[in-house]
Amino acid sequence: MKMKTQLKLILSTMILSSVTLFASANAETPAAKGLRIAQEADASDTGFNDFTANMVMTLKNRAGKSSRRIIRIKTLEVANDGDKSLSLFDEPADVKGTAMLTFSHGLKADDQWLYLPALKRVKRINSRNKSGPFMGSEFAFEDISSQEVEKYKYKYLREEACGEGNKWKCHVIERIPAYKYSGYTKQVVWIDTQHYRPTKIMFYDRKNALLKTLVATNFSQYAGKHWRPAMMNMQNHQSGKSTILQYTNYKFKTGLSTRDFNKKSLAR
C-alpha cells in the first residue's frame, strides 16, 4: 500500500516536471512576458504630447474625518526620459498659488522645484525621497509620477477577470522597484488586456506586508487613444486612511511645450 502511493507520487512528479520543462522551453519566461506587456502598455500611451486636468484630492482618516485639496495638473511627454509635470495648488487656501515642477527620471532621483508664493521664491526639493506622501495623502510621489518601464523588474503572474463588475480581462504582473530608495518591496498590477488600462495595484511595504490598494475606475478614452481614469481610490490597509483622487476636464494635445515647464513658468 505504502509502496504504491510512493510510486504514484514519483510518477506524477516526473510527469509534472517534464511538462513544466517542455512549457518553459517553448514559451517566454514570466520575466520576459511581464517586461513585454509593460513595454506594450508604455507604447500604447505614447504620443499624447501633453495633457491637462483638474484634480480633487480627498483624504480620510480612521476617525472618519476628511480633508480636501484641489490641484490643476499639466503634463508634457518627454521622449526617452520621464515626463515633465506641473502641479498648481488651488486649495487649501493657505497654499494657493504654490506650484510644483517635476522632471521625472527612470532610476535617478527626480528633479523637483516648488514655488512658494508667500516667499516669492522657487525652492528646489533637495531629496531623493520618492517614497514619502504627496501632500499628506496616501499617494507617494512614486505612485503618481510617470511610470517608466525601466523603473521596475517584472514577473508575469496570470490572467484573470478584473475591472468594474469583472467585465475585463487583465494581465496580473508583479513588479519590483529598481529604485534603491523606493518604499516598496513589490507591487502587483492588474492591467487590462485590451487597452492596457491599470485598474488595480497592490503595494507591499518593506516587510513585504500588504500596505495599500489602488483601484482606478471610470476610464475614458481621449484623443482617440489615451485612456485615463476619472477616479482613483487608494486604501491604506495598515493605517486605515484612504485618499480619493477625482479627475475632471482632461484635455489632450493642448499645445504645451518645454517653455511651459521651467522654473520661470512656476510663478505664473
Place this chain on the structure above:
Amino acid sequence: MLNSYIIKYAQKVTELKWLVAILAIVLVLFSAMGAKNLAFNNDYRIFFPDDDKRLQAFENLQNTYTKNDNVLFVIEPKDGVVFKPDTLAAIEDLTERAWQTPYSMRVDSLSNYQHSESVEDDMSVGDLYEDGKSLSADEIARIKKIALAEPQLIHRIISEKAHVTTLNITMEFPLQVENEQGEMVAADPTKQGMDVVSSVRALEAYTKATYPDLNVYLSGIVMMNNAFGEATIYDMSHLLPIAILLILITVFLLLRSVVGTIITFFVILFSVMTAFGLAGWLGIEVSSPVMSAPIIILTLAVADCVHILSTWLAEIRNGADKHTAMKESMRINFMPVFLTSLTTAIGFLSLNTSDSPPFGDLGNVAAIGVMIAFLLSVTFLPALASILPVKVKARESKTLNIMNGIAEWVIAKQKALLIGGGLLAILLIAIIPKNELNDIYVEYFDERIQFRTDTDFIVNNLTGIYYIDYSIDSKESGNISDPDVLAKVRKFTDWLESQPEVIHVNTVTDTFKRLNKNMHADDDGYYKLPDSRELAAQYLLLYEMSLPFGLDLNNQIDIDKKSTRISTTLKTLSTKQMLEFEVRADAWMTQNIPDLKAVGASPSVMFAHIGMKNIVSMLSGTTIALVLISLILVLALKSWRYGLLSLIPNLVPAGIAFGIWALIDGEIGLGLSVVTAMTLGIVVDDTIHFLSKYLRARREKGLGAEDAVRYAFSTVGIALWVTSVALIIGFLVLSTSAFKLNSGMGLLTAIVIAVALIVDFFLLPPILIKLDKWLSKRKTIAT
C-alpha cells in the same frame, strides 16, 4: 425539618456514591472543556470601561494621529560612546532591520532622523547620516553637534551624555485580519503583540551576536502589554504549584489523614478547573487580575473541605463507621458551609461595581469557583470519602487544650482585652488616611520581570516612558499654520518644558522654527516661528514633500492640518503626582489658551483616574455586600442584635489591616481598592462559625456568656485556626506574585484574615460578655 432533609440527602449520596462521583467528574470535565474558549488579553486598555472619558479621548487621539503602540529598542555601547563609526553603522543596520518588525509603521532612530538644512539656498532634507562606518572624525563631530542640539532627538532618541540611544518602532495593529478563506475576521491582539515581541527579541539576539559591544534594553507599550502576560505565566508556573503544595501540607498536618488530603486535592483542583471552564463558556476574558483567581479559589475551597472532613474524621476516631460519620458531618456542616460560601461569593460578586472590568471578571470567576467548591464539597466529597478506604489512628488533641487555654485567658483578661484591643483597633483605623493613593504602573511588575529592569534603565539613562499627549484643536481646517495658534502652541510647549516632571516635549513648533531657519540660509536669527500663515503652510508643504515613507508628519499633525499633537514625556510619576500635573496643566490652559484647551490623553492619566474612581465605586460595592451579608447573618443567627454586633468582627479587620498597611507600605493602588469587598465575605465566615456555636451554647444548652465562649472555643476554635492558616498561606503565596496588583492584594488579604482571626479570638468574646445583657433581650426572628 432542615436537619432531617440534610441527613436523608447525605444518606442518598453515600448510597449512590459511585453514581455521584462519576456524574460529578463528568460534569467537571464537561465544564472544563469551556477552557478552550478562554483567551488571554494582555492589552492594558482592558483595565478601563469602554465609556471611560479618558479612554475615549485617548482612542480619538490614536485615530487622528499615528498610534502610540511602540517598542523602544535601546542601545548602549559598552564604552558609552554612541558617536563613533562602529556604533553609528550598527544603528543604521538595526534601523533598516527594525522595519521588518511585524505591523511596524514607523521607525525613528538617530540615523534616519530627517535632518533639514539649507544647501545653496535650497532646502535639503535627508537622513542625519549614511554609511556610518566611513565617516571621518570631523563628520561625526558635526553629526553629534546637530543631534544634541535637536529638540526632537535629545532626551528622546539620544541621551544628553550621548551614551545611550534608541530606535523607536511604532506599530499599527489591524483590528481585522484576513483568514485563510480570505474573510475578514477580528484580529487576536495578544498574538499580534507576541509576534512583535518575538521579532524584536530576535533583533536583540542578532544585535548581541553581531555587535558584542552593544547592550540592548527593551521597553514601550507593546513590551509592557507583553509583561502582563509574562508576569501571569510566571505566577502560574511558580506560584500555583507552591500554593497547592503548601495548602496540601497544611491540610495533611491538620487532618492527619492521607485520604482526607487526597480528597481535598481533588476538590480544589476540580473547583479551579470548573470555574475556569465555566468562565470559558460564559465568554469571560482572561487578564492578569483574573489569573489570581486559581489561587484564591483553591484557598477558599480548602476551607469547605476542612470543615466537613475534620468532623467526619473526628466521628470516625470516636468509633463511628464512615457512612454514619459522613451523615453527622453533613448535618453539622452543610448549612455553615453553604452560608459561608454564599457570603464569600457575595463579597466577590460585589467586585462587579469596580470601574475596571478585569476586577469584575475576577470577582465573577472567584464567585463561581467558591460556589462550585461548595457543590463539590457536598456531592463529590462525601461520595469519594465513602468510596476510598480510610484508616485513622486515635489521638489525643493537644490543640484542643490550647484552645481551652486561650478561652480561659480571654475570659480572665476580658476587661484588659476589651480596652486595650479596642484602643489599638481605633488607633490603627485612625491612621488609615495616612495611606496614599499611588499607582506606578511600571512598578506593577517587580524586578523578576525583565520589562521592569529594562524600563528602569531607560528611565535612568535616556528618556521616560510616561507621557501625556495634548491634541490642540484649532477648530478650522489648516489653522495650525496660523501664527496666533502657533504662538499659543509654543507658549504651552515652553510652559510644559519648564515643569519639573517633564523630560521631553515633541512639538510641531520646533519643526516650524527649524524650517524658517533653513529657508533663510540656516541663519540662527530666523530660528523662530514664521510670521504669516501662508509662509508656515508653504514651508510645511515643502517639508512634507521631502520626507520618506513612514516618517511623515501624521504623528504630529492631522490630515486636515486642523489639530496638532504635543507629546510630553514625563519622569516616572505616582498617581498622585500625575493627577497634580494634569490639574496644573489644565489650569494653565484655562488661564492662557482657553480657546485651544485640550484633555491630556495618556495611559498614565487613565490609570491615575481609574485608581481613584475605583476606590469610590468599590465603596458602594462594599456597602452592598455588607448589607446583604449582614442580612444573611441576621437570618442565620435569628437575631437583629447579634446581626448588628457582627458588624464589628466583620468590618474591623479590614479597617485594622489598612491601618497596618499605612505603617508597612502606605501606598494604595488599583489592586488594593478591591480588597475590602473581597475579604468581607471571607472574614464573615469566622464570625458565622464562632457566633453560631456561641449562640447554640447560650440558647440550646442554656450556658452563660462565659461558658458559651468556652464552648465556642472548644468546638470551632481549631477549625477556625486551621482554615485561617490555610487562607493566610494561600494569600501569602499570592503576595509573592511578580505582578503588583496581585501581590499587594494577596498580602493585604492575608493581613485582613489574620486580623479577623485575632479579632474573633480576642476582641469578640469580651464584647459578647460585656454586651450580654443587651444581646439577651432577644427578639427571635421566626424561622
